[in-house]
Amino acid sequence: xxxxDYEQRFSKLNMNAxxxxxxxxxxxxxxxxxxxxxxxxxxxxRIFFSKALKARFKRHLxxxxxxxxxxxxxxxxxxxxxxxxxxxxxxxxxxxxxxxLGTVSGPGVIERCIQYAYLDDELFELLSNSLVAELLRQxxxxxxxxxxxxxxxxxxxxxxxxxxxxVVQDYLTMLHKELRGEPYNKAAHRRALAPRLNRRxxxxxxxxxxxxxxxxxxxxxxYIPGYKPAFNYQRQLKQAVLAHIARDPAEFDQLTQGxxxxxxxxxxxxxxxxxxxxxxxPERLTDYKRPDRRYLGRKTDFAARERLNRALGESGxxxxxxxxxxxxxxxxxxxxxEEVEWFSREEGDGLGFDIRSFxxxxxKELFVEVKTTNSGKYQPFLISENERAFSNDWADSYRLYRxxxxxxxxxxxxxxxxxxxxxxxxxxxYRAVFGQ
Numbered sequence: 001x002x003x004x005d006y007e008q009r010f011s012k013l014n015m016n017a018x019x020x021x022x023x024x025x026x027x028x029x030x031x032x033x034x035x036x037x038x039x040x041x042x043x044x045x046r047i048f049f050s051k052a053l054k055a056r057f058k059r060h061l062x063x064x065x066x067x068x069x070x071x072x073x074x075x076x077x078x079x080x081x082x083x084x085x086x087x088x089x090x091x092x093x094x095x096x097x098x099x100x101l102g103t104v105s106g107p108g109v110i111e112r113c114i115q116y117a118y119l120d121d122e123l124f125e126l127l128s129n130s131l132v133a134e135l136l137r138q139x140x141x142x143x144x145x146x147x148x149x150x151x152x153x154x155x156x157x158x159x160x161x162x163x164x165x166x167v168v169q170d171y172l173t174m175l176h177k178e179l180r181g182e183p184y185n186k187a188a189h190r191r192a193l194a195p196r197l198n199r200r201x202x203x204x205x206x207x208x209x210x211x212x213x214x215x216x217x218x219x220x221x222x223y224i225p226g227y228k229p230a231f232n233y234q235r236q237l238k239q240a241v242l243a244h245i246a247r248d249p250a251e252f253d254q255l256t257q258g259x260x261x262x263x264x265x266x267x268x269x270x271x272x273x274x275x276x277x278x279x280x281x282p283e284r285l286t287d288y289k290r291p292d293r294r295y296l297g298r299k300t301d302f303a304a305r306e307r308l309n310r311a312l313g314e315s316g317x318x319x320x321x322x323x324x325x326x327x328x329x330x331x332x333x334x335x336x337x338e339e340v341e342w343f344s345r346e347e348g349d350g351l352g353f354d355i356r357s358f359x360x361x362x363x364k365e366l367f368v369e370v371k372t373t374n375s376g377k378y379q380p381f382l383i384s385e386n387e388r389a390f391s392n393d394w395a396d397s398y399r400l401y402r403x404x405x406x407x408x409x410x411x412x413x414x415x416x417x418x419x420x421x422x423x424x425x426x427x428x429x430y431r432a433v434f435g436q
Contacts, residue, residue: 007135032057045118074110078101225404266319281422318342321342371403
């Protein structure tokens, strides 16, 4: 929906009026909610009808109330549902009663029927930014003109919220083209974007695109390979990315699946194998932040994603198999090239490696694990505990082949030995056991 749409909604609430006086109860409840989000008392998108919320509501109501207004927080907590951005999680035991309600007679009705309220995901992400929260706070009282809006959102030379929204939207437009294999021109995008920003230089826009790459990596999403991640970004920029994704949950699924969509391996006869190997593994990026443990609400088709990942993985393994055979032939060992085996296809993927190859200098076995992505060089990958342990136990003979930009022009960099010697391993799942 976007910030300006929410600003308009906040400035035009459906407020109850009696004797020509508008009730400030909805305004007080929204102010209490914003304060809770900003203070961290509401850490995720669940707004409970708690003592803390009611106390904040009373404090704001005391400042706004007229002679006729009473401390009745249950009324706005219920009636804000008519604004379209405030929703209720209904208790199973209270569904029938809730369905019959036109209003609420007291706080007991809330406690019987409603587990908590929640906002549009995009709005919740917007309200986590203090400048944006201030704009929406002001919008509860007056409909701000452009000059006042810019005054609130801009601080010094930092990029303001609207600039962040524009550059994020432009980046994601390019990213979707990248994932679909469509041509686009990054320089042309920067030139078209510049007049809409506050006199930003092209170098500044390009660096902001690198910042967005870093944000997407931290969220586990693909990025544009041509924009190397730069992690020292504005906190506001990450909030703009989250708000943009929250606006359209389907986009999140498109992005999560886009980097790993099935890709047909290139014809070995048409590949210039001399250009495939990238001799430089990714450098250790500074300021990398572990992902927040607060996620947008979404439903993901994990079965579909697993099928896509498996199909891409098999295509990548087939490509790596041909690369190994070419490498050994070029080293003058066609006999060893004939002995290269695709073990994971023949015996399953539980061995800890995919391909058995050879080191022609010492004529010893090499165990190759293959990880493939259509995204860039710095895209994180998943590795199982079995694969991690195998890389430690067989470090002298172990190689991880990371294939990146597979759809566009496949490249491979090699991580020899234990994987944890090259990359940070972050926990993704745990095994729950019943025992001491």
